[in-house]
Structures are given as structure tokens and as C-alpha cells.
Amino acid sequence: MARSLRIEYEGAFYHVIQRGLERKKIFSSDKDKDKLFSYLNLSYLSYKAIFHAYVLMDNHYHLIIETPKANLSKIMHYLNTSYATYFNSKYKRVGPLYQGRFKAILVQRDEYLHYLSCYVHLNPLRAGIVKSPDEYQYSSYNFFTSKKEPPQWLCVGSMLSMFDKNTLKAKRLYRQFVLDNIGREKDVINDNIKKGFILGNDDFFRSVKDRLIDVEEDHEMPLLKQIKRPAELSLRQIKNIVGNHLNNDKRLGRAVSVYLSRKYTQKTLNEIAVFYGNIKYSGISQIWRRMENRRSEDKDLRKVLANIELEIIKMSNVKT
Numbered sequence: 001m002a003r004s005l006r007i008e009y010e011g012a013f014y015h016v017i018q019r020g021l022e023r024k025k026i027f028s029s030d031k032d033k034d035k036l037f038s039y040l041n042l043s044y045l046s047y048k049a050i051f052h053a054y055v056l057m058d059n060h061y062h063l064i065i066e067t068p069k070a071n072l073s074k075i076m077h078y079l080n081t082s083y084a085t086y087f088n089s090k091y092k093r094v095g096p097l098y099q100g101r102f103k104a105i106l107v108q109r110d111e112y113l114h115y116l117s118c119y120v121h122l123n124p125l126r127a128g129i130v131k132s133p134d135e136y137q138y139s140s141y142n143f144f145t146s147k148k149e150p151p152q153w154l155c156v157g158s159m160l161s162m163f164d165k166n167t168l169k170a171k172r173l174y175r176q177f178v179l180d181n182i183g184r185e186k187d188v189i190n191d192n193i194k195k196g197f198i199l200g201n202d203d204f205f206r207s208v209k210d211r212l213i214d215v216e217e218d219h220e221m222p223l224l225k226q227i228k229r230p231a232e233l234s235l236r237q238i239k240n241i242v243g244n245h246l247n248n249d250k251r252l253g254r255a256v257s258v259y260l261s262r263k264y265t266q267k268t269l270n271e272i273a274v275f276y277g278n279i280k281y282s283g284i285s286q287i288w289r290r291m292e293n294r295r296s297e298d299k300d301l302r303k304v305l306a307n308i309e310l311e312i313i314k315m316s317n318v319k320t
Contacts, residue, residue, distance in 0.1 A: 007106050007197070007208065010070045010264075013052070015105040015116050015199065018080060019060040021096050027058050032087065033138050036061070037151070039082045044153035045269065045285060048262060049075045050292075051154050053117040056138040057127065062120045064113070066155075068263045076102050105193070106208065108200030114162050115188045116199065117144075118178045122185045133178060145175040152289055157296030165297055233316055235261050235275045241315070245308050256308065258284060259291040264312055 020026040027033050033056045040063075043049040050066040065072065084097040107116055121144075124136040133141045143150040150156050160170035163177070194205045233241075239257045246253035254276065261272050262284060269284045279287075295302055 008067065008070045008072050010068060012067050012070065012072070013107040013109045013113060014063075014065045014067070014072055015107055015120070016063040016065055016072075016076065016102050017060065017104075018076075018102040019099040021099050023059050023099070025058045026060070026083075026087065026097055027056060028091065030137075032090075035086055036079075036083050039079050041151065041153045042082075043075050043079055047071055047075045047078065049153075051140075052113070052156075052159055053120050053140045053144075054154075055120050055123045055136070055140070057123060062123060064107070064116060064120060066158075069266060072104060076104075104197070106198045106200070108204040110162075111201055111204070112188065112192060112199050114159060114174075114177065115181075115185070117159055118181050119185045119189055121178055122182060125182065141178070145171050145178075152285055155289075155292050157293045161296035165299060167297060232265055233312060235265060235267060235272065237315065238264060238312060241311050242308055245304060245311075255287050255291060256305065258287045260305075260308065260312065262288055264309075264316070 018026075027036070036056060040049075040051055040054075044051065048067075048069050048071075050068065051063060052066060053062075053064040055062050065075065067075065080098060080102065087097055088094060107113055121133050121139055121141040124130045124139060125133060130136045133139065134145065140150070140154055140156070142148050143154060143156050144160065157167075160167060160174060162170075163173040164170040189199060192201065193199055198205055198208060200208075238261050242253050242257040242260065246256060258272060258276055258279070261267065261275075262269070265272075267275075269282075272284050273279045295305060
């Protein structure tokens with residue numbers, strides 16, 4: 001039987017679902033769920049995965065993932081293999097832990113991401129575990145609605161910016177949005193799923209179809225499709241492009257250069273740190289997170305970044 005269709009491209013958003021074999025538990029304790037969090041953090045550091053929402057149930061989990069590097073399969077292979085190895089070793093079991101491969105739905109960000117997060121965060125209510133989403137510990141919901149500080153691998157600013165540029169107001173509006181949709185959180189999703197693996201409007205669906213190219217057929221995955229990616233610019237080229245836009249603000253220009261180098265190159269955190277100098281390995285992640293938060297709150301910065309990224313993409317498309 002052919003495996004599920006995989007569509008991968010830079011900047012794609014996915015709703016990922018992984019279930020346990022025969023719907024059995026894949027988490028037997030809170031420590032197990034905390035262990036998966038450690039692998040999410042390593043996925044963020046090693047594969048540049050950006051997680052926008054999650055919920056961990058006993059026998060399955062949901063993630064909303066953004067892939068700046070078009071590498072969803074690599075991320076999920078690392079995540080699931082690492083956790084399964086841990087789980088099997090801890091509980092002295094053998095054999096597969098999961099019910100087949102993960103399910104991934106490609107998501108149109110601006111139109112449906114907030115609806116999808118609502119669906120994810122209300123999962124414990126649908127299961128009858130809690131009466132309010134803020135009662136469930138292993139969901140990202142409280143990071144969107146309270147002062148609770150999110151882990152470095154979880155990005156809440158992007159989602160909240162859809163509601164208001166003021167973070168506190170955005171959190172209040174997001175909370176009300178989720179509560180207002182209790183009992184009908186599936187409606188928008190079910191009405192806009194295309195072919196079972198794309199969540200978006202008709203224009204988004206057509207744009208994905210238009211950009212698809214066939215690749216050499218794989219005997220294990222004959223349905224595999226990929227979207228052609230542009231060539232990668234060097235760290236020096238990205239730094240120069242940013243400098244042309246932000247030459248009057250060296251400090252901001254440096255932060256933006258680091259941020260976009262992580263987003264648009266395959267360089268490791270250490271390689272980026274060495275190139276820019278006077279910065280630690282862990283500092284790259286800190287700069288990334290600060291820029292993501294600042295981007296969500298600063299309208300003027302969003303415009304500047306949009307112009308810089310457009311130039312990076314255009315130059316990447318020219319290079320072959």
C-alpha cells in the first residue's frame with residue numbers, strides 16, 4: 001500500500017498527528033511526556049523546526065509545526081525514533097510503538113492556523129478529561145492565555161499576532177475565541193479539508209498543485225511529491241542584503257542577519273555563531289526567539305523583514 005502523500009517546502013505549516021499502535025498508550029507517565037518535550041527542543045535546535053501548538057494525550061499527540069527548511073520527514077523521523085527508543089528501553093518492550101507513520105496535513109497559515117490551534121487545544125475537552133482547556137497540563141493553551149513563559153521551542157507570538165499587536169489583548173481575544181468555539185471546533189476544519197491532506201481555501205489548494213513537481217518514483221513511497229526549493233544563499237550574502245536595508249541600525253541589522261541566516265540556510269547553530277563572532281551557540285536560539293516575538297508585535301519591523309526576505313527569495317531563485 002502506498003504511503004501518505006508528503007508535501008514539503010520551506011515555510012510550510014503542518015498539523016501532525018501520531019497515534020499509538022492499536023490506540024495503546026505511548027505515554028505512561030508525566031515523565032514520558034516531559035521526555036518528548038526534550039526531543040521537541042532538540043528538533044528545534046537541530047532541524048530548525050518551529051512548534052506553534054501542541055497537545056499530548058496518553059495514546060496520541062498533535063503538533064502544529066512550521067518547517068523553514070522543508071524537512072518535515074527528517075524532523076518526524078528524529079522525533080519518533082528517539083522517543084520510541086526511549087519508551088521501549090524504559091518499559092522493556094519490543095516492536096513498533098506507533099500506528100503507522102504520522103499523519104501530516106498541510107495548512108494555510110493566515111486563514112486556518114488559529115482554527116487549527118483551537119481544535120488542538122480543545123482535544124482534552126472532547127476526550128472528557130477536563131471541563132476547561134486551561135485545566136490540562138500537557139497542552140500549549142496556557143502559554144497563549146496566561147503569563148506563563150513558553151519554552152524556547154514553542155512560538156506563541158505568530159499565532160497571537162493574528163488577534164492583536166498588543167500581546168495582553170491578543171491573549172484575552174485568543175482565550176475568548178477558543179471558548180466560543182467549544183463544540184464546533186471541527187466545523188471549519190472539516191469544511192475546508194482538501195483531498196484529506198490540505199487545509200486551505202481553493203486558491204491555496206490550486207497554488208500547491210501548481211507548484212508540485214514529480215520526483216523519481218520511490219518503490220516504498222510512489223505518491224511522494226516535493227516542491228522545488230531555491231538555491232541557498234551564503235551567510236555573507238544574507239548579511240549583505242540585510243546591511244543594505246538596515247545600514248543605519250547596526251545592532252538590529254546584526255540580529256536580523258542572525259535570524260534570517262538560521263531561517264534561510266542549512267548552517268548549524270555553531271557555524272552561524274562562528275561566522276558572526278562574539279556570540280555563543282545558545283545565543284542563536286535566543287536571538288531567533290526575540291526576533292520572532294518582536295516581529296509579531298512590531299508592524300514596522302514586519303514590513304522591513306518582508307522586504308528583506310523577498311530579496312533573499314528572489315536572489316535564491318536566480319542562483320541555480
